[in-house]
Amino acid sequence: xxxxxxxxxxxxxxxxxxxxxxxxxxxxxxxxVHGAGPQISAEMARLGLPVExxxxxxxxxxxxxxxVRESFAAVNAALCSAIGADAxxxxxxxxxxxxxxxxxxxxxxxxxxxxxxxxxxxxxxGLIPVVAPLATGPLNVNxxxxxxxxxxxxxxxxxxxxxxxxxxxxxxxxxxxxxxxAAQGLLDAGELxxxxxxxxxxxxxxxxxxxxxxxxxxxxxx
Numbered sequence: 001x002x003x004x005x006x007x008x009x010x011x012x013x014x015x016x017x018x019x020x021x022x023x024x025x026x027x028x029x030x031x032x033v034h035g036a037g038p039q040i041s042a043e044m045a046r047l048g049l050p051v052e053x054x055x056x057x058x059x060x061x062x063x064x065x066x067x068v069r070e071s072f073a074a075v076n077a078a079l080c081s082a083i084g085a086d087a088x089x090x091x092x093x094x095x096x097x098x099x100x101x102x103x104x105x106x107x108x109x110x111x112x113x114x115x116x117x118x119x120x121x122x123x124x125x126g127l128i129p130v131v132a133p134l135a136t137g138p139l140n141v142n143x144x145x146x147x148x149x150x151x152x153x154x155x156x157x158x159x160x161x162x163x164x165x166x167x168x169x170x171x172x173x174x175x176x177x178x179x180x181x182a183a184q185g186l187l188d189a190g191e192l193x194x195x196x197x198x199x200x201x202x203x204x205x206x207x208x209x210x211x212x213x214x215x216x217x218x219x220x221x222x
Contacts, residue, residue, distance in 0.1 A: 001028065002027065002029070002157050003031075003123070003155060003156040004031070004156060004157065005154065005158070005211075006023065006030060006033070006147075006162060007147035007161045007162065008032055009034075009037065009143075009161075009162065009195070010036040010037045010071075010075055011164040013034055013035075013075050013078065013079050014078060014079075017082035020032060020083055021083065023160075024128055029123045031129050031131065032083075032087075032128060032129065032130045032131065033131045033133055033143055034076065034131070034133075036132075037195070039074065040067055040071040043070070047063075054104075054105055055197065055198070056197045056198030056201070059108070060105065060106040060107045060108050060139075061107070064106070064107075065107045072134065073132070076089050076132045086128045088129045089130055090132070091131075092131055092132060092133050092136075093136050095116040095118040096114065096117070097111060097116060097134070097136065097141070097146065098111070099111045099137070099139050099141050101139060107138070107140055108140050108141070109141050110145065111133070111142075111145050111149035113153035114150070133145075133146035133147075142198050144199045144202040144203075145205075147202065148203070148205050148206045151206050152205070152206060157211065157212060159203070159206045159214070161202075161213075163195070163199065163215065166217050167217040168200060168216075168218040176217065177218065177221055178220055179221045179222070180220060183203070183220055196215075199215050200215065203215055206220075208222055
């Protein structure tokens with residue numbers, strides 16, 4: 001059975017349940033990793049906490065981490081409700097998602113490939129694990145990077161990034177496919193900005209390790 005990791009952006013978390021169900025009924029084992037970027041930023045701004053990013057990773061203080069957890073919990077609950085009874089809510093720091101600390105960013109980690117037993121157990125039962133991207137520590141981790149690390153660790157055949165943009169845009173046009181070397185060149189040159197940076201970086205990592213990677217309508221090839 002084909003194993004797929006689906007990364008769901010916080011901006012589209014409420015509208016992708018049907019796509020996830022379609023994948024799960026097409027003889028796929030589906031593991032979902034979600035973000036909560038807009039929700040976290042809005043709540044931090046409301047509380048007067050600084051909203052700061054570095055290379056797509058959110059600078060995270062102890063106060064910020066509390067907001068991150070609360071926002072992940074809300075998005076996870078809503079997404080599981082939309083998916084239905086097959087959804088299994090999981091928090092990465094509770095199931096052994098591992099990450100290398102990035103101290104200069106605060107309580108932040110760079111996730112490492114791993115195969116959490118709780119995810120394997122859910123997939124074996126035909127369920128859909130829905131993972132909030134925290135790592136043991138706890139550490140806040142970028143959801144795109146977490147999805148890539150889990151896709152590699154779980155031996156997934158495919159990783160799909162569902163987002164509020166149609167794919168990689170260059171001069172306002174969607175790029176249907178790009179090879180990992182060319183994508184890395186764009187990243188290294190600093191020609192991209194915003195949320196596409198961690199998504200493309202994560203897709204390149206996955207593609208180079210044998211996972212078919214797609215950002216919306218853009219395929220990232222090894």
